Amino acid sequence: MDSIEVTKVSTAVLVAGIAYFLTGLIGANIVSPERPARPAIEIKGATPETPSGPAAEAALAPIGPLLAAADPAVGEATFKKLCTSCHTANAGGKATVGPNLYGVVGGPHGHMEGFNYTAGLKAKAGPWTFDELNEWLHKPSSYVSGTRMTFAGIANDKSRADVIVYLRGLSPNPVPLPAAEPAAPATK
Ligand code: HEC
Structure with a gap:
C-alpha cells in the first residue's frame, strides 16, 4: 500500500x-426518550381532567351513592367507546388484548381462567368490589403499577359509575348494589 x-x-x-x-x-x-407530560393522542373522556399531583391522588369518594343513580345503558355506550378495543363482555367471550369481562364484578382479581395477567394484578387479594373497580377504572396504573392495561382511566365519577353498573349486569346473578345510604342530615 x-x-x-x-x-x-x-x-x-x-x-x-x-x-x-x-x-x-x-x-x-x-x-x-422522555415520556411527554401529556399523551400525544387523547381519548375524549378518558384522560384525567384534573392535574396530577398529591391532590389528584387523594382517595376517591365511595362509589355506592353514585351507583344507585347510574345508568347501565349509558355505561354500555361508554364501554363500547373506550373498552371494546381490548375487552369482550359476552358470556364465554374470548380474551383479546385484555381478558373477557363477563362475571368480573364480585369475581377474584384476574378472574378469567388462562389469561396472562400481570403479577401485580394477580397479587391483589379479595374480589373485585364496586369500590375497587372504581379505583381501578379511575387510574389503572396507580391501582396496579406496571399493569398491562394501558388505559389512562375515566376521570368523570358519573361515567365510571355508569360503566361499573354495566359491568355488574354481565352476570346471571349480579352482585347486589350497596344499600342506599341514609340521607345526610341537613346542615342548616
Ligand atoms: C389498551 C387495552 C385496554 C383497554 C382500552 C381497556 N383494558 Fe381493561 N384490561 C386490559 C388488560 C391487558 C388487562 C389485564 C391487566 C393486567 O394483567 O395487569 C385488563 C384488565 C381489566 C380488568 C380486570 C379483569 C380481571 O379479570 O381481573 C377490568 C375490570 C377491566 N380491564 C375493565 C376495563 C374497562 C371497563 C375498560 C374501559 C373503560 C378497559 N378495561 C379498557 C386492557 C385494556
Missing part, C-alpha cells in the same frame, strides 16, 4: 466515524 492508499483508507474511516457521531446526535434530538 502506498501512502496515497493509506491516506484514502484513513480518510474513509474518519468520515465514517464523523457520520456515525452526527447521526447519533441528530437522532437523539429528533426522538426524545
Whole structure:
C-alpha cells in the first residue's frame, strides 16, 4: 500500500466515524426518550381532567351513592367507546388484548381462567368490589403499577359509575348494589 492508499483508507474511516457521531446526535434530538407530560393522542373522556399531583391522588369518594343513580345503558355506550378495543363482555367471550369481562364484578382479581395477567394484578387479594373497580377504572396504573392495561382511566365519577353498573349486569346473578345510604342530615 502506498501512502496515497493509506491516506484514502484513513480518510474513509474518519468520515465514517464523523457520520456515525452526527447521526447519533441528530437522532437523539429528533426522538426524545422522555415520556411527554401529556399523551400525544387523547381519548375524549378518558384522560384525567384534573392535574396530577398529591391532590389528584387523594382517595376517591365511595362509589355506592353514585351507583344507585347510574345508568347501565349509558355505561354500555361508554364501554363500547373506550373498552371494546381490548375487552369482550359476552358470556364465554374470548380474551383479546385484555381478558373477557363477563362475571368480573364480585369475581377474584384476574378472574378469567388462562389469561396472562400481570403479577401485580394477580397479587391483589379479595374480589373485585364496586369500590375497587372504581379505583381501578379511575387510574389503572396507580391501582396496579406496571399493569398491562394501558388505559389512562375515566376521570368523570358519573361515567365510571355508569360503566361499573354495566359491568355488574354481565352476570346471571349480579352482585347486589350497596344499600342506599341514609340521607345526610341537613346542615342548616
Ligand atoms: C389498551 C387495552 C385496554 C383497554 C382500552 C381497556 N383494558 Fe381493561 N384490561 C386490559 C388488560 C391487558 C388487562 C389485564 C391487566 C393486567 O394483567 O395487569 C385488563 C384488565 C381489566 C380488568 C380486570 C379483569 C380481571 O379479570 O381481573 C377490568 C375490570 C377491566 N380491564 C375493565 C376495563 C374497562 C371497563 C375498560 C374501559 C373503560 C378497559 N378495561 C379498557 C386492557 C385494556
